[in-house]
Amino acid sequence: MQYRNFGKLDWKVSALGFGCMRLPTTDSAPISANVAEEEAIGMIRYAIDNGVNYVDSAYVYHSGKSEVVLGKALRDGYRDKVKIATKAPIWLIGKTEDFDKFLDEQLHRLGADRIDFYLFHGLDKSSWDTVKSQDLLGRAEAALKAGKIGHIGFSFHDRFEVFRDILNDYGGWSMCLMQYNFMDTDNQAGTKGLELAAAKGLGVVVMEPLLGGKLANPPQEIRKQLENSGYAGSSADLALQWLWDQPGVSVVLSGMSAMDQVAANVRSANRSAIGSLSGMETDLIGKMRRFFKERTANSCTGCGYCLPCPNSVDIPRNLKLYNDGAMYGFYAEEKRIYHLFLQPEERAANCIQCKACEEKCPQKIPISEWMLKVQEKFK
Numbered sequence: 001m002q003y004r005n006f007g008k009l010d011w012k013v014s015a016l017g018f019g020c021m022r023l024p025t026t027d028s029a030p031i032s033a034n035v036a037e038e039e040a041i042g043m044i045r046y047a048i049d050n051g052v053n054y055v056d057s058a059y060v061y062h063s064g065k066s067e068v069v070l071g072k073a074l075r076d077g078y079r080d081k082v083k084i085a086t087k088a089p090i091w092l093i094g095k096t097e098d099f100d101k102f103l104d105e106q107l108h109r110l111g112a113d114r115i116d117f118y119l120f121h122g123l124d125k126s127s128w129d130t131v132k133s134q135d136l137l138g139r140a141e142a143a144l145k146a147g148k149i150g151h152i153g154f155s156f157h158d159r160f161e162v163f164r165d166i167l168n169d170y171g172g173w174s175m176c177l178m179q180y181n182f183m184d185t186d187n188q189a190g191t192k193g194l195e196l197a198a199a200k201g202l203g204v205v206v207m208e209p210l211l212g213g214k215l216a217n218p219p220q221e222i223r224k225q226l227e228n229s230g231y232a233g234s235s236a237d238l239a240l241q242w243l244w245d246q247p248g249v250s251v252v253l254s255g256m257s258a259m260d261q262v263a264a265n266v267r268s269a270n271r272s273a274i275g276s277l278s279g280m281e282t283d284l285i286g287k288m289r290r291f292f293k294e295r296t297a298n299s300c301t302g303c304g305y306c307l308p309c310p311n312s313v314d315i316p317r318n319l320k321l322y323n324d325g326a327m328y329g330f331y332a333e334e335k336r337i338y339h340l341f342l343q344p345e346e347r348a349a350n351c352i353q354c355k356a357c358e359e360k361c362p363q364k365i366p367i368s369e370w371m372l373k374v375q376e377k378f379k
């Protein structure tokens with residue numbers, strides 16, 4: 001494993017971190033509560049045995065099961081080999097005192113007496129205002145003093161300007177978690193955000209490095225280009241190397257859902273280095289970026305933050321079906337899946353345009369407009 005600087009901390013982080021948001025499930029439904037425990041524990045331990053020393057979860061992942069399974073994986077001496085990061089669900093914290101209630105519950109779920117990095121989950125302009133007005137930073141600092149947490153951080157989904165304000169408003173951040181990959185250089189915090197956070201001495205943790213898997217499964221044209229270029233790795237490998245090439249990136253979190261992905265990403269991380277991307281590889285990235293930009297319809301990453309829909313529409317699946325069709329330029333198979341595998345109430349046609357989902361979407365997708373487009377495409 002390669003190890004990298006983590007902001008101003010006197011500690012080296014592994015190039016690859018384990019994101020526990022897309023663990024394998026027994027019902028094959030991504031992000032469901034039915035985590036395939038034995039398999040997930042085996043994957044997490046394999047990663048740690050191969051040098052991963054940073055694991056990331058959140059109160060809400062897998063409906064609360066992610067922290068529980070991670071806690072089990074960290075028994076038998078594994079806890080001491082990693083730093084645990086997990087996140088406070090700001091939108092569930094009704095009053096200031098609830099901060100401690102959630103933190104204590106998370107410590108209990110993880111079976112830990114300390115969370116190394118405790119993050120405010122998914123900050124955007126409005127939740128940052130809530131954090132400040134409810135003095136949640138004061139609660140976090142008290143938890144720091146009490147030794148329940150090791151460092152304070154945040155994860156982020158909004159515009160660069162909001163990211164900059166969050167960095168400038170508070171001097172106690174040790175780290176941040178931002179969405180970043182070769183398609184998101186100008187999206188959300190973007191390259192400007194990465195550089196600013198690194199310059200301020202924060203550890204920068206990257207999430208969605210493969211855009212939730214989209215960059216790992218490119219269409220035929222891209223696969224052909226990769227083959228013809230002589231690049232030895234997969235498109236997932238190339239996307240990860242692009243991140244590790246940059247000095248501002250501390251650790252890349254991957255939400256791995258199968259053992260072969262863990263093994264492949266560990267291999268990729270083993271040969272990663274700052275400034276190692278060749279001209280040919282940079283060129284390939286440019287070609288992939290242009291190709292995807294031309295064809296991606298909406299920026300949904302399948303994170304599921306929009307759920308539950310009050311009218312039971314399965315928003316991520318509807319958006320994914322549309323995107324898959326757009327990417328491959330062929331909607332017939334997606335139309336079949338829409339009618340065969342989605343229950344009537346789960347289909348876009350059941351959207352009542354209430355827009356309750358839109359304020360929860362980290363990508364700020366105008367979901368209700370998209371539900372009309374999906375409905376039209378698959379009618």
Ligand SMILES: NC(=O)c1ccc[n+]([C@@H]2O[C@H](COP(=O)([O-])OP(=O)(O)OC[C@H]3O[C@@H](n4cnc5c(N)ncnc54)[C@H](OP(=O)(O)O)[C@@H]3O)[C@@H](O)[C@H]2O)c1
Binds near residue numbers: 087211255262264303
């Ligand atoms: N705080 C927040 O707001 C927030 C939001 C999102 C994520 N996160 C954290 O960041 C972590 C990483 O984000 P992410 O899960 O979106 O990461 P990601 O790496 O962009 O996407 C993970 C998906 O990529 C595919 N994949 C991974 N490695 C692969 C490989 N070697 N070959 C082929 N496919 C591969 C898998 O897709 P399939 O399962 O389809 O095979 C996997 O589920 C999360 O797990 C979570 O811990 C935080």
